[in-house]
Amino acid sequence: MRRPELRGLYAVTPESTDGAALLRQVEAALAGGCRIVQLRDKESRMSERLARAHALRAATRRHGALLLINDDLALCQLVDADGVHLGRDDGDLHIARAILGPGRILGASCYADLDAARSAIAAGADYVAFGAAFASPTKPDAASAPLALYTRACAELDAPVCAIGGITVANAAPLIDAGVDLLAVITDLFSAPDIEARANQYQRLFAKARP
Numbered sequence: 001m002r003r004p005e006l007r008g009l010y011a012v013t014p015e016s017t018d019g020a021a022l023l024r025q026v027e028a029a030l031a032g033g034c035r036i037v038q039l040r041d042k043e044s045r046m047s048e049r050l051a052r053a054h055a056l057r058a059a060t061r062r063h064g065a066l067l068l069i070n071d072d073l074a075l076c077q078l079v080d081a082d083g084v085h086l087g088r089d090d091g092d093l094h095i096a097r098a099i100l101g102p103g104r105i106l107g108a109s110c111y112a113d114l115d116a117a118r119s120a121i122a123a124g125a126d127y128v129a130f131g132a133a134f135a136s137p138t139k140p141d142a143a144s145a146p147l148a149l150y151t152r153a154c155a156e157l158d159a160p161v162c163a164i165g166g167i168t169v170a171n172a173a174p175l176i177d178a179g180v181d182l183l184a185v186i187t188d189l190f191s192a193p194d195i196e197a198r199a200n201q202y203q204r205l206f207a208k209a210r211p
């Protein structure tokens, strides 16, 4: 079943930020209207990741927002997060769905591969992510997903479509016009001089597109 809450700005946390600063930044994004946050942390030790996940869990709850955890099912369960995001090297999606149960959200990276997205949806993914939409400062080696792929994905797939990679408020409109449901953003959000205002700009792009 489609989940209507899977639409809008999807804030993915940056690396190399201290825990207190990260929490302030995420709070600002939430204040600006962001309703979906992903903890993506490949650098911290487990104890620090756990502390960050707990802090983000509390903050997202205060704002009625969703928290997803990148890569880590166990951490998702430990902090009672709303779901996980998994890539092709992060384990089998059928098994992830079985572990998560029907209530939690499962997101899957599909790079530029529509067949991978069909398989992911069949395995129980709630949304499928394609990228990089544009050159990404965070992941310069990411595969590239052209706009036409998003158009096809939105027309052909029965699940919310997420775009990631190099997205900015200046280049996002064609993706939203193509029907993309989720814009996953790191740099353009968390490096903005005013994160709350930037999050609000994204939410307004979605509000303008359709109800």
Ligand SMILES: Cc1ncc(COP(=O)(O)OP(=O)(O)O)c(N)n1
Pocket: 010, 012, 038, 040, 070, 071, 085, 086, 087, 088, 089, 090, 107, 108, 109, 129, 130, 131, 162, 164, 184
């Ligand atoms: C929403 C969203 N889409 C794609 C990714 C990338 O996931 P993955 O390919 O597993 O790469 P890493 O993030 O693990 O480097 C994502 N994290 N979130």
Ligand SMILES: Cc1ncsc1CCOP(=O)(O)O
Pocket: 131, 132, 135, 136, 137, 138, 139, 142, 164, 165, 166, 167, 184, 185, 186, 187, 188
């Ligand atoms: C995790 C990931 N996967 C593909 S691009 C990317 C990074 C997105 O970050 P940014 O918004 O800074 O380009």
